[in-house]
Amino acid sequence: xxxxxxxxxxxxxxxxxxxILRCVPISNHLYFYWYRQILGQKVEFLVSFYNNExxxxxxxxxxxxxxxxxxxxxxxxxxxxxxxxxxxxxxCASSGEYYGYTFGSGTRLTVV
Amino acid sequence: KNEVEQSPQNLTAQExxxxxxxCSYSVGISxxxxxxxxxxxxxxxxxxxxxxxxxxxxxxxTINIQEKHSSLHITASHxxxxxxxxxxxxxxxxxxxxxFGKGTKLSVKP
Numbered sequence: 149x150x151x152x153x154x155x156x157x158x159x160x161x162x163x164x165x166x167x168i169l170r171c172v173p174i175s176n177h178l179y180f181y182w183y184r185q186i187l188g189q190k191v192e193f194l195v196s197f198y199n200n201e202x203x204x205x206x207x208x209x210x211x212x213x214x215x216x217x218x219x220x221x222x223x224x225x226x227x228x229x230x231x232x233x234x235x236x237x238x239x240c241a242s243s244g245e246y247y248g249y250t251f252g253s254g255t256r257l258t259v260v
Numbered sequence: 261k262n263e264v265e266q267s268p269q270n271l272t273a274q275e276x277x278x279x280x281x282x283c284s285y286s287v288g289i290s291x292x293x294x295x296x297x298x299x300x301x302x303x304x305x306x307x308x309x310x311x312x313x314x315x316x317x318x319x320x321x322t323i324n325i326q327e328k329h330s331s332l333h334i335t336a337s338h339x340x341x342x343x344x345x346x347x348x349x350x351x352x353x354x355x356x357x358x359x360f361g362k363g364t365k366l367s368v369k370p
Contacts, residue, residue: 178355179355181357181358183358185301189362190346190360190361190362190363191303191346191348191358191360192360193357193358193359193360196356196357198355204357237301239303243355244355248305248308249293249305249308249358250305251295251302251303251304251305252302253300253301253302254301254302254303256301
């Protein structure tokens, strides 16, 4: 069964540094998403992406965040200047007509 | 006010028991998802429902659109079913962003 692949699985970064989280969605999916889950809390929507542009974003997704689809397969989330409160598990997901909604295994980001 | 409420928050069962997890929502939806999250953190999609009932193995999911309520049932529970079960809703069918509940932590004892 097709999978959504996320890299890295863990990342530790210093406060103020930029991080890029990478995702390879399912190839015939057209909708891509980023979610985050702060430890002990529920999963929260960050942004959705369709047809090479942002289709919806939450209040969390401020100017520190950006998303890109730099080529035909990768989908990235960039945090420009990380803060301690950005420490969370970040999930990429994709959806489409086939295979429904599929999540990646997540990237655990720790900001120190 | 939470848009998606789950109950119970925590559930401990003996192996073999029949388990029910409930989800209520307050927004208009086009689909409801049941998801499973294991201790390692990964999220697996179990069901997507817009009406009626779906069954997969020992898992059954039902939804009542009029009452804005869904249930996830596990028959003949097993320790490997231990996980967090999450209800999430979307307004865009299979393509919309999801609003998540807080999850129900299930522990099945042998």
